[in-house]
Amino acid sequence: MPRSAAKTFGILTSGGDCPGLNAAIRGVAKAACDAYGMRAVGISNGYRGLIQGDSRDLKSADFSGILTLGGTILGSSREKPFKGRDDLAETDADAGMSAPELIRENYKNMGLDALVVLGGNGTQTTAHLLQESGLNVIGLPKTIDNDLWGTDVTFGFHSAVDIATEAIDRLHSTALSHNRVMVIELMGHKAGWLALFAGIAGGGDVVLLPEIPYEIGSIARHLTNRAKEGKSFSIVAVAEGALSAEEAKLSKKDRKKAREKMPFPSIGYRVASEIQEAVGMETRVTVLGYLQRGGVPSPYDRLLATAFGTEAAAMLNRGDFGKMVCLSGERIGAVPLSEVAGKIKPVPRDHRLIRTARLVGTCMGDD
Ligand code: F6P
Numbered sequence: 609m610p611r612s613a614a615k616t617f618g619i620l621t622s623g624g625d626c627p628g629l630n631a632a633i634r635g636v637a638k639a640a641c642d643a644y645g646m647r648a649v650g651i652s653n654g655y656r657g658l659i660q661g662d663s664r665d666l667k668s669a670d671f672s673g674i675l676t677l678g679g680t681i682l683g684s685s686r687e688k689p690f691k692g693r694d695d696l697a698e699t700d701a702d703a704g705m706s707a708p709e710l711i712r713e714n715y716k717n718m719g720l721d722a723l724v725v726l727g728g729n730g731t732q733t734t735a736h737l738l739q740e741s742g743l744n745v746i747g748l749p750k751t752i753d754n755d756l757w758g759t760d761v762t763f764g765f766h767s768a769v770d771i772a773t774e775a776i777d778r779l780h781s782t783a784l785s786h787n788r789v790m791v792i793e794l795m796g797h798k799a800g801w802l803a804l805f806a807g808i809a810g811g812g813d814v815v816l817l818p819e820i821p822y823e824i825g826s827i828a829r830h831l832t833n834r835a836k837e838g839k840s841f842s843i844v845a846v847a848e849g850a851l852s853a854e855e856a857k858l859s860k861k862d863r864k865k866a867r868e869k870m871p872f873p874s875i876g877y878r879v880a881s882e883i884q885e886a887v888g889m890e891t892r893v894t895v896l897g898y899l900q901r902g903g904v905p906s907p908y909d910r911l912l913a914t915a916f917g918t919e920a921a922a923m924l925n926r927g928d929f930g931k932m933v934c935l936s937g938e939r940i941g942a943v944p945l946s947e948v949a950g951k952i953k954p955v956p957r958d959h960r961l962i963r964t965a966r967l968v969g970t971c972m973g974d975d
Contacts, residue, residue: 611927614640614721614744616647618663621680622654622687622727622734626752626764627905628913630674630681632726635917636748637671644925649718654685654727655734659707661714675910678903680726688730690737708741715743722929724920726750728762729798729952732932736949739930746923747932747945748916752900755799757951758943759934763913768795768900769805775896776810776843783841789831789883789891791844793876795900799954800847802900804961807845807970814842814971816879818849819955820962821856822973827879828886830971835889844883846876853974915940 619636621629640646648666651657674681689707705713715723722744725735728751739745749759752768772794783790792812796802800817807815814830816822831842855863872878880891905913916933919940923931931942955962965972 611929612721613644613927614646614924616649616719617722617724617924618649618651618658618715618718618720619666619682619724620651620654620657620726621682621684621750622725622731623684624686624728624751624901625679625684626750626901627678627767627903628763628909629679629684629726629750630677631905631910631913632748632750632763632917633681634671634674635914636724636920637666637917638668639918639921640924641666641668644921646921646924649720650682651718653683653687654731655687655689655707655711656685657683658714658723659687659689659710661710661717663714663718675914676904678905686730689734708737711738712741712743722746722924724748724924728753728756732756732945733949735932736930736945739945744927744929745945746920746929746942747948748913748920749932749934752802753796753799754801755796755952755954756932756948757953758932758948760937761912761935763905763909763916764901765801765805766908766912767903767906768802769809770906771900771903772802772806772845772896773809775894775899776806776812776845779843779894780811780841783843787840787890789842789844789880789889791846791876791880791883791891791893793846793848793874793893793895795897796847797849798952800849801955803845803847803850804955804959804965808961808965808968810843810845812843812845812970814844814973815965816844816846816850816875816973817955818847818851819957820972820974821851821853822879823853824879824882824886826973826975827883827971831883831887831889835887842889844879846879848875850875850879850973
């Protein structure tokens with residue numbers, strides 16, 4: 609069956625926001641509407657807007673001047689249409705239709721030939737299920753965590769690395785002035801890409817990743833040796849998903865139970881307390897949190913998001929659906945959504961940057 613070009617496409621942003629989302633929206637819409645003559649329908653708040661039929665035609669004024677705008681002009685949510693839910697809004701419940709059925713209904717009522725979804729793991733998994741259910745879907749890889757399988761990098765990641773690195777740079781001066789161990793907790797639940805890149809770029813002395821469970825003894829030895837060399841301060845970069853070697857032996861359920869009994873709001877506070885107890889050094893904690901997702905995209909992310917967006921527009925134009933746009937080396941391509949769905953991309957333990965970190969004397973918590 610020859611593929612047909614899309615004439616009208618819906619676009620939505622889903623999951624955690626990040627710098628670059630608007631650059632990507634602009635890239636898709638300018639190419640699709642201005643170069644290929646398509647109609648763009650903006651869908652509000654991720655998949656929730658598609659379930660509730662909350663959309664509006666996008667005019668060129670909507671996607672002009674947004675290249676450097678943080679966040680997303682469409683809004684976002686973490687709606688998972690294929691996860692059973694009992695909180696359907698009044699109208700949805702009245703309709704008596706499931707979320708996927710409402711989506712198919714609204715996709716038709718909006719006159720869509722295709723759907724472009726910007727998001728991370730959960731978003732692309734839903735995109736695959738929607739494609740399987742008969743919609744034409746194209747995914748764009750977005751997340752500050754860079755933990756999406758199928759692409760070398762996601763847009764949002766480099767902006768977050770820039771933000772986190774600048775924060776670590778700033779912590780150096782105050783750590784030195786007060787002879788303290790400064791612990792900075794960075795985002796990245798399932799994968800430690802952000803902590804690895806920013807930890808090395810910021811000259812972190814200890815970098816803890818979810819992929820390498822840490823031994824507090826290893827950290828204590830490293831900090832003590834630094835002190836013996838006259839370095840009275842240290843910087844410890846911790847991914848929010850980092851865990852101890854003991855915890856790594858527990859089941860996810862038991863790990864959660866054990867953590868609920870601890871008096872720490874998050875891993876950064878726990879590592880700081882363990883360090884203080886082990887080596888007696890004064891520690892302080894900074895949780896960078898949502899600052900890593902806010903503000904203006906870096907030039908790299910503007911380029912990557914725009915290139916991903918124009919590639920998606922070209923795919924719309926040639927009817928190439930069921931795929932996620934990706935970066936592979938220097939090439940912008942596309943991978944089947946079926947290969948991306950349900951997977952994450954952890955940091956390989958033999959990643960070249962882990963080797964680099966160890967060679968410049970960074971402690972990864974396991975030696
Ligand atoms: O997925 C990106 C991310 O920022 C994670 O790094 C972080 O753990 C999570 O989103 C926070 O989710 P929410 O925005 O729902 O609080």
